[in-house]
Amino acid sequence: MIFHRLKVGFHRLGSPPTFHKLCRVLSPWLWAGFLLCAAIGLYYALYVVPPDYQQGDSYRILFIHVPAAWQAMASYVIMAILAAIALIWRIRTVEIMTMAAAPVGAAFTALCLATGSLWGKPMWGTWWAWDARLTSMLVLLFIYLGIMGLYAAFEDRRKGARVACILVLVGLVNIPLIHFSVEWWTTLHQGATIRLLGESRMHPSMLPPLIWMTIGVKLMFGAAMLDRARNDLLEQDRRKNWIRQLIGESA
Amino acid sequence: MIAQMSALLKRDLRLALRHGGESLMPLIFLFAVIILVPLGVGPGPNLLASIAPGMVWVAALLASLLALEQLFRPDLEDGTLEQWWVGATSPMALVVTRLFSHWLITGVPVIVFAPLAAEMLYLPDRALGTLMLTLLIGTPILSLVGGLASALTLGTNRGSVLLSILVFPMVVPVLIFSTGGITAAAEGFSARAHLGLLAALLILAVTLVPLATTAALRLNIE
Numbered sequence: 001m002i003f004h005r006l007k008v009g010f011h012r013l014g015s016p017p018t019f020h021k022l023c024r025v026l027s028p029w030l031w032a033g034f035l036l037c038a039a040i041g042l043y044y045a046l047y048v049v050p051p052d053y054q055q056g057d058s059y060r061i062l063f064i065h066v067p068a069a070w071q072a073m074a075s076y077v078i079m080a081i082l083a084a085i086a087l088i089w090r091i092r093t094v095e096i097m098t099m100a101a102a103p104v105g106a107a108f109t110a111l112c113l114a115t116g117s118l119w120g121k122p123m124w125g126t127w128w129a130w131d132a133r134l135t136s137m138l139v140l141l142f143i144y145l146g147i148m149g150l151y152a153a154f155e156d157r158r159k160g161a162r163v164a165c166i167l168v169l170v171g172l173v174n175i176p177l178i179h180f181s182v183e184w185w186t187t188l189h190q191g192a193t194i195r196l197l198g199e200s201r202m203h204p205s206m207l208p209p210l211i212w213m214t215i216g217v218k219l220m221f222g223a224a225m226l227d228r229a230r231n232d233l234l235e236q237d238r239r240k241n242w243i244r245q246l247i248g249e250s251a
Numbered sequence: 252m253i254a255q256m257s258a259l260l261k262r263d264l265r266l267a268l269r270h271g272g273e274s275l276m277p278l279i280f281l282f283a284v285i286i287l288v289p290l291g292v293g294p295g296p297n298l299l300a301s302i303a304p305g306m307v308w309v310a311a312l313l314a315s316l317l318a319l320e321q322l323f324r325p326d327l328e329d330g331t332l333e334q335w336w337v338g339a340t341s342p343m344a345l346v347v348t349r350l351f352s353h354w355l356i357t358g359v360p361v362i363v364f365a366p367l368a369a370e371m372l373y374l375p376d377r378a379l380g381t382l383m384l385t386l387l388i389g390t391p392i393l394s395l396v397g398g399l400a401s402a403l404t405l406g407t408n409r410g411s412v413l414l415s416i417l418v419f420p421m422v423v424p425v426l427i428f429s430t431g432g433i434t435a436a437a438e439g440f441s442a443r444a445h446l447g448l449l450a451a452l453l454i455l456a457v458t459l460v461p462l463a464t465t466a467a468l469r470l471n472i473e
Contacts (some may be wrong), residue, residue, distance in 0.1 A: 135423070142420040149416055153407035157468060163403055166467050167417065170399065173455065177424065 016233055017242045019093040023230040030223035037216030044209035045223045063209050065115040067217040072140060073175060075105030075221055080172045083165040095161040098168065099151050102229035104221055106144035113137055132181040133189035140178055145169045154215055157236055163231070252340045256348045263352035275440045277314035277357045278364060284310040285368045296373040303372035304382065304433035308426055310368070311361045311386065315393040316418060318357055320411050322349065322401040322470065333472050343465045350398040350464070358390035374437065379448070381436035385429035387447045395460040402467040424452060 012018045045063040052059045079101040086094040116134070117127045128134065147164050154160025237243055267274040288306050289299055303438055326332040335342045369379055400417040407413060432445030 031296050031376055139420045139423050142416065146413070146417045146420065150403060150407075153404070156406075159406060159473070162465055162470050163406065165461050166470070167403055170421075170459070170463050173459075174420070 006128055011176060014089075014091045016093060016237055016240075017246070020246070021228060023226040023233075027223050027226045027230070030219045030226070034216045034220040034223060037212050037219060041209045041212030041216055044212065047120060049205050050161060051250070055123060058119060061115050061119045063213050065112060065119065067214045068112040068115065070214060071217045072109040072112050072137070072223055074218070075101055075108060076140065076144075076168075076172070076175055078221075079105060080168055080175075083168040087162065087165050087169070092158065093229075095158070095165065096192070096232050096236075097225065097229045098165055099147075099161050100225045100232060101221075102144055102147045102164075103228065104140060104224045106148065108217070108221070109137060109141040109144060115139065129189075131189050135180075136174070136178040136181045139174060143174060147171070154243060164228075194201060252344050254338055256344050256346060258262055259345055259348045263349065264355065264468050267352075267356045274356055274360075276317050278360045281310045281364065281368060282312045283360055284313070285371055286420055288438055289372070297408075300373040300375060300437070301434075303369060303374040304378070304430040305367050305426075306372060307374075308384065308385075308389075308429050309364060311358075311365075311390060311398070312323075312393060312422060312426065313392065315357045315397055316355075316415060318353060319338075319397045319401045322353060322398060323405050327405055327472065332468065336469065336472065342469070343461050346402075346468065347461050349459070350394050351431075353389050353398060354394035358386075358394055362386045363391060374433075376439035377439065378433050381442045382433050384442075384446055385432055385449060388453050389425050389429050389444065391420060392425050392449075392453050392456045395456040395464075396425075398466065399460050399464045402464045402471065405468065406471040425449065428452070 041063065045060055049060070051057050079098055079172065082094055082098040082101060085091065086098050113134075120129070121127050147167055150167055151157075151160045151164040154163065159181075234243065275310060284306060288302070289436075292302070323332060335345050339345050362383065366379060367384060369382055374382065397414075397418055400414050400421070403417060404413045428445045428449045432449070434441035435445065436442040
């Protein structure tokens with residue numbers, strides 16, 4: 001019974017009006033959740049956690065850098081799952097959602113590179129190093145840009161989305177490479193210090209703000225993706241009947 | 252199926268041979284890079300030897316990009332590509348054949364003349380075998396990845412810029428493992444780890460790229 005209702009709900013999401021309504025209802029809640037989590041996380045990060053004995057206050061950028069880096073990779077995995085769904089079941093709203101995920105993921109990748117670079121100048125003495133982790137994040141950024149460029153280059157938006165979905169799935173090969181780059185090549189960037197299983201190699205007081213920021217960033221990704229998908233859908237369907245009805249209702 | 256594949260291969264190779272100038276482009280490109288670099292960075296043997304692996308590989312990479320724009324486009328424009336789906340027993344077999352002929356035309360000449368290029372850049376003799384092995388394993392990956400990018404951008408009208416943006420991130424691992432292996436061999440270490448990873452990439456590309464390329468072509472002729 002529950003399974004049946006889930007299945008019906010999943011199929012309804014393929015209908016643009018239902019999808020549009022869902023985006024409109026969910027997005028404010030996600031934004032509110034993001035603001036709340038970020039406020040708590042930033043308060044802890046800036047006022048509660050003591051300064052590092054070696055780096056002073058400058059290490060605090062990690063509370064943005066690390067969640068952004070995680071989200072840069074998580075965005076890709078989410079986008080790849082959406083791309084697989086879009087290609088297998090040929091659902092147009094999912095295609096639009098996949099393409100909406102790419103710019104948000106690219107923004108997190110760029111944020112991660114920028115914050116890392118700002119921290120690297122005083123700490124490593126350089127803005128940039130040709131290190132395995134840094135290079136693989138740069139490659140990830142270019143993959144995101146390639147996906148966005150490919151989608152934008154087609155006149156037929158639907159065809160562009162489907163072709164770009166294939167590229168999304170091919171590019172998935174790079175994700176394990178990025179994730180394990182710090183363990184396979186021990187270059188300048190430090191290894192993973194936070195573990196889901198077992199002891200983290202980080203002071204416990206730093207963990208709460210990091211967790212709050214990570215949850216906040218995930219909510220923000222969802223909100224931004226849904227907003228972008230809704231915009232794209234409205235733009236593509238602007239001459240369709242359901243939008244006329246929608247405007248008629250609110251006017 | 253074999254008959255269709257060999258007919259396509261023969262046609263592609265014959266066309267490449269008759270357009271003599273075009274099929275020489277990869278080689279001209281390789282030697283343009285190999286000759287210009289010593290003039291640009293200075294002819295010191297130590298410096299050249301240390302950048303030789305990267306130079307040969309970057310030249311091979313760019314040479315493989317040259318012909319990509321025209322890999323499927325003429326066939327799309329005159330309708331041949333549609334016939335692959337109408338008439339052929341397996342479109343994927345023809346896609347693989349086309350990628351193979353691209354490798355024969357752009358990859359093999361570079362492999363054949365690589366020893367000459369290596370000598371011009373003072374690459375140590377003990378690294379020559381590794382250079383040849385990395386080219387032998389790596390250039391098919393370049394053709395496969397490039398063919399995929401070419402199929403993806405087929406439906407767009409500004410393919411060439413997009414093509415290089417798509418190819419570049421996908422070939423970074425090939426470049427890293429190849430030049431890493433050659434440098435290790437030049438310094439007297441074993442290159443087996445690099446060659447193993449490169450071979451793994453080739454296996455991955457050979458199994459996945461034909462599927463993705465066929466799917467992309469199909470979407471583009473719809």
